[in-house]
Amino acid sequence: MADTFHPLDPLASEEFTKAAALLGAAHDVGPGWRFASIELAEPSKAEVAAFDTDGTVPDRRVHVVCFERATNKTYKALLSLTDESVLSWTHIPGEQANFTVDEWEECDKALRSHPGVIAALADRGITDMNLVFMDTWTYGDVVMPEKYKDRRIGWSDTWVKAAEGANPYAGPVNGFHCVIDVNTMELLEIEDTFRVDTPEIMGEYVPRHIPERIRNASTREPLKALDITQPDGPSFTIEGNKLEWQNWSLRVGFNYREGMTLHAVKYNDNGKVRSIANRLSFAEMMVPYRDHCDDHYRRTAFDIGEWGIGFMTTSLELGCDCLGEIRYLDAVLHNSKGEPYTIKNAICIHEEDAAVLWKHVDHDGAETRRMRRLTVSFHVTVANYEYLTYWRFYQDGNIECEVRATGIMVVSHFPEGGTHPHGTLIDNRTYAPYHQHFLVARMDLDVDGTDNTVYQTETEIVPMGPDNPYGLSLRQKNTPLRTEEEGKQDFNWQTQRAWKVVNDNTKNGLGTSPAYKLVPGAAIPPMFDPASPILARCKAIEHTVWVTPNSPEERWPAGEFVNQSKVDHGLPEWTAANRPIENTDVVLWYVFGIHHITRPEDWPIMPVDTVNFWLKPVGFFDRNPSIDVAPNPPKSCHADGGDHDHHHH
Ligand SMILES: [Cu+2]
Numbered sequence: 001m002a003d004t005f006h007p008l009d010p011l012a013s014e015e016f017t018k019a020a021a022l023l024g025a026a027h028d029v030g031p032g033w034r035f036a037s038i039e040l041a042e043p044s045k046a047e048v049a050a051f052d053t054d055g056t057v058p059d060r061r062v063h064v065v066c067f068e069r070a071t072n073k074t075y076k077a078l079l080s081l082t083d084e085s086v087l088s089w090t091h092i093p094g095e096q097a098n099f100t101v102d103e104w105e106e107c108d109k110a111l112r113s114h115p116g117v118i119a120a121l122a123d124r125g126i127t128d129m130n131l132v133f134m135d136t137w138t139y140g141d142v143v144m145p146e147k148y149k150d151r152r153i154g155w156s157d158t159w160v161k162a163a164e165g166a167n168p169y170a171g172p173v174n175g176f177h178c179v180i181d182v183n184t185m186e187l188l189e190i191e192d193t194f195r196v197d198t199p200e201i202m203g204e205y206v207p208r209h210i211p212e213r214i215r216n217a218s219t220r221e222p223l224k225a226l227d228i229t230q231p232d233g234p235s236f237t238i239e240g241n242k243l244e245w246q247n248w249s250l251r252v253g254f255n256y257r258e259g260m261t262l263h264a265v266k267y268n269d270n271g272k273v274r275s276i277a278n279r280l281s282f283a284e285m286m287v288p289y290r291d292h293c294d295d296h297y298r299r300t301a302f303d304i305g306e307w308g309i310g311f312m313t314t315s316l317e318l319g320c321d322c323l324g325e326i327r328y329l330d331a332v333l334h335n336s337k338g339e340p341y342t343i344k345n346a347i348c349i350h351e352e353d354a355a356v357l358w359k360h361v362d363h364d365g366a367e368t369r370r371m372r373r374l375t376v377s378f379h380v381t382v383a384n385y386e387y388l389t390y391w392r393f394y395q396d397g398n399i400e401c402e403v404r405a406t407g408i409m410v411v412s413h414f415p416e417g418g419t420h421p422h423g424t425l426i427d428n429r430t431y432a433p434y435h436q437h438f439l440v441a442r443m444d445l446d447v448d449g450t451d452n453t454v455y456q457t458e459t460e461i462v463p464m465g466p467d468n469p470y471g472l473s474l475r476q477k478n479t480p481l482r483t484e485e486e487g488k489q490d491f492n493w494q495t496q497r498a499w500k501v502v503n504d505n506t507k508n509g510l511g512t513s514p515a516y517k518l519v520p521g522a523a524i525p526p527m528f529d530p531a532s533p534i535l536a537r538c539k540a541i542e543h544t545v546w547v548t549p550n551s552p553e554e555r556w557p558a559g560e561f562v563n564q565s566k567v568d569h570g571l572p573e574w575t576a577a578n579r580p581i582e583n584t585d586v587v588l589w590y591v592f593g594i595h596h597i598t599r600p601e602d603w604p605i606m607p608v609d610t611v612n613f614w615l616k617p618v619g620f621f622d623r624n625p626s627i628d629v630a631p632n633p634p635k636s637c638h639a640d641g642g643d644h645d646h647h648h649h
Helices: 013-027 045-054 101-112 115-123 212-216 303-307 537-543 570-576
Strands: 033-041 059-069 073-078 086-091 134-135 151-158 178-180 186-192 236-241 242-245 246-256 259-269 270-290 328-334 340-362 363-383 385-394 399-407 424-429 430-433 433-444 451-461 474-480 500-504 516-521 543-548 584-596 606-618
Touching: 013 033, 013 059, 013 086, 013 328, 013 340, 086 340, 086 606, 101 115, 101 151, 101 178, 115 178, 115 186, 242 363, 246 328, 246 340, 246 363, 259 363, 259 385, 259 570, 270 303, 270 385, 270 399, 270 537, 303 363, 399 433, 399 584, 433 537, 433 606, 500 584, 537 570, 537 584, 543 570, 584 606
Parallel strands: none
Antiparallel strands: 033 059, 059 073, 073 086, 134 151, 151 178, 178 186, 236 242, 242 246, 246 259, 259 270, 270 433, 328 340, 340 363, 363 385, 385 399, 399 606, 424 430, 433 584, 451 474, 451 500, 451 584, 500 516, 516 606, 543 584
């Protein structure tokens, strides 16, 4: 065990191997099976506290989901690596595990080498199968062919590259989809429903594939070098998976499904280490394409529940993905045989200058502080799309969560004179369907301890009258959310509604209760008919905020098994119990994302679409906690050394 070991550390290579071997020995899990997921069963808060206090190491436990291909049966196991024992082994009838990367790759191979597919594509004039890519997507129950509902199936898009190394997503084969049994790799259907003459388009982003006339038209001047150097190294420290920087401390975790997770987020407030969050992660994503045509009606991706953004995490490159003095953490995951592999440089940690933190110019001169922030990030590639996720910690106690979507939009061609009512024209006879990216953040805040109450906080206009003669005054209304029913909250721009996680059991120096406020950014409405069977799979998106009592078993807002799901077994079912959520260990679920009304400028590759939300201290500190940030050396502030006149208002 490494010196820096902590019970929240993600599983190491040998632990994946051991977990797979245990199930091989106990239940013959081997050839003919797939491991869908192997994940650390995180120790309880009490176990973590015991370890932090006296070094008591809790049992190292592992959750496994695997399935037998021949019988199409899914199993869940809980293992103890400490005792090398299987603690539980359960058949989960009627549920499908997440898709594995191996299946996705094997589907492409199986379909591309299938004589029926080769013949059907040849009939469309596509003969070089090396340029073809069969991209298999998952199904929701409602759009599955009835006769295949007892199988594990996928449906595929077909993409053709113009040349080796060119953009596959610029070559949609419209009206051509395959249905495949993913367990047997048997082609079930070739759906050859309609054809569109391929228009002349510009779908390339790799310079050598961009036509010369377009490259030559560019008048952009090259940029001068911009170097970010920290000659003395970064100001943060990393010990194992623990990060410390500017009074902040936190632990970094990683798993197949949520990707990076953050734990034990604390702030050292003048010598008193105070808890803010126990665990922060992304728990689900739903990306419904809002176009019911043959090409797109099945296209509803659950990138976390069906695929796992841990599995989709990619290695980062210095100078491209991250600039400056970077430290990386690797991540270890497993393939469908249960064999471990390492994603090098999966998590990027660095310090950024972020312009001004605070400033005032008065009669005696200017007082200015530069802002630094600590950014912890990882990048995910889910076939055509990229999600870049950043958690940022600031010197004033703010936490920012940012997501950038980039990559390549799914597009369809349409015939001369045709219409595209559910998407935007983005190239010659080519449209990109409207779609949405819903993300659900799961945030177990522990503000100065576990027992917190969430308050809705909003601003009211005081009616004009004797108490408000000028119609000027505002009031702030704070309403405690006492039950899960009250905890279902929607965004309200009119009242600037936000949510405070308050510890009512303690007071700050002003005599009020410390809190962190969820400042909602990028809240988007579901925009579904309540009767929609697509919505039924992810009712979690029906509210901006949900509040539940913390239960380590309640992790997945759209249910544990989302692949081929019919209804949402997560948030709507848990909260039906309408449990009390007042002054207890609560979890805040925040639904946000991108309402993607596609643009021509998003093609052929999308400049990042950036959304974010904030967690901000409100009375957590007695005053601006960054008052003590040291000024930059004056020389670097006043390079020209001159005094400047100023005006005031
Ligand atoms: Cu999008």
